[in-house]
Amino acid sequence: MRLLIITGISGAGKSLVIKHLEDMGFYCVDNLPPLLIHKFVEICIQSRGKIDKIAMVIDIRGGELFNDLFPELKALKDLGILYEILFMEASDNVLIKRYKESRRTHPLSPEGRILEGIKKEREILKEIKKQATYIIDSSNLTPRQLKEELINIFEYGKKFNGIIINIISFGFKHGIPIDCDLVFDVRFIPNPYYIESMRNQTGKNELVRDYVLGFDETQCFLIKLREMLDFLIPNYIKEGKSQLVIGIGCTGGQHRSVAISEALFSHLSKKGHRVVINHRDMIKK
Structure with a gap:
């Protein structure tokens, strides 16, 4: 079974990643509370191979629940369950432009400046970014190019050197x-x-x-x-x-x-x- 945990900066393209991974045969779950990770994985294991590729988005939308991620990752290791982490990144300028175009507010700064929310989020995510298996910066990627990158990694198994x-x-x-x-x-x-x-x-x-x-x-x-x-x-x-x-x-x-x-x-x-x-x-x- 292949288990992929997707996280990263809000606005960097996690929702688009989920859509592309679904097309590639992954069973995808968005905004899953971290405490439910190993329980959900156990259910998938019991499917006896019917669900063999899982992708789940875990990010700061869960608020304080996000703090449960590291204990859950340790629990997975203790159970001998292998996982990969995909961290989605983008530059501040690109993120601000995307938020303005979509007219959405940043989850950590609903009434304040977008940039302040981005800074807070980067600080919260800096430790999980260090543990990432893959880091994709979507700043200059079109949706088609992002899809090609995901296919290269998760279908063709091409070596990812991190840049x-x-x-x-x-x-x-x-x-x-x-x-x-x-x-x-x-x-x-x-x-x-x-x-x-x-x-x-x-x-x-x-x-x-x-x-x-x-x-x-x-x-x-x-x-x-x-x-x-x-x-x-x-x-x-x-x-x-x-x-x-x-x-x-x-x-x-x-x-x-x-x-x-x-x-x-x-x-x-x-x-x-x-x-x-x-x-x-x-x-x-």
């Missing part, structure tokens, strides 16, 4: 993405915009890609960038970083940044990393 890498191509004239950890300016590469046959194309077009990647300066830059990231990423993982956002910027975000981002995406994917790519400004004028 999701987001590559964002952008145009400086539209502003730098505020959540980038690393930003690289590729405006030193000649701009395909000034060549008529490429002006209305994007960096995903073969002609534009070959043009951008054909310069010695571009190849030198990519070699140095790959070497740096190959050094940094294992160290970020070692320090427990769950998401790395890499911004690649050119003037408009249509040609050079797109081509370079695609090349970087290919390299990091071949290295076995979980990589998500987003061309933020590719279709903007």
Whole structure:
């Protein structure tokens, strides 16, 4: 039997995770009081294999009941029942935006500022986060990308190294993405915009890609960038970083940044990393 306990920050996507796991054959329970965990597991064991994959959401909506989680986890270990913990995370800016869009209040700050509730919740959850088997940061994941990540982990059994890498191509004239950890300016590469046959194309077009990647300066830059990231990423993982956002910027975000981002995406994917790519400004004028 596979037992998955889902927890994490409110607004980080736990409800969406439950929907996707149900599609994958998990028997899902939302907002279960921690004291009922081992009793519910015993019932599932008695089903004689009819319920062999269980996912349960345990979070701060239960108020003080959440404090019973750690004794229950110990009880599971004492009974010899194996479990995994999935912790859902997201940045403060993304969480605030989601709350405002949904017009919902934070469970720990129903009448106050959303950010205060988020800070309180992070403090309460910091210990369970340390025990998490998997940490998924949904800040830059679309629902489809989140589903793909869950399938990779819980269906295909792909190794999860604890970090999701987001590559964002952008145009400086539209502003730098505020959540980038690393930003690289590729405006030193000649701009395909000034060549008529490429002006209305994007960096995903073969002609534009070959043009951008054909310069010695571009190849030198990519070699140095790959070497740096190959050094940094294992160290970020070692320090427990769950998401790395890499911004690649050119003037408009249509040609050079797109081509370079695609090349970087290919390299990091071949290295076995979980990589998500987003061309933020590719279709903007």
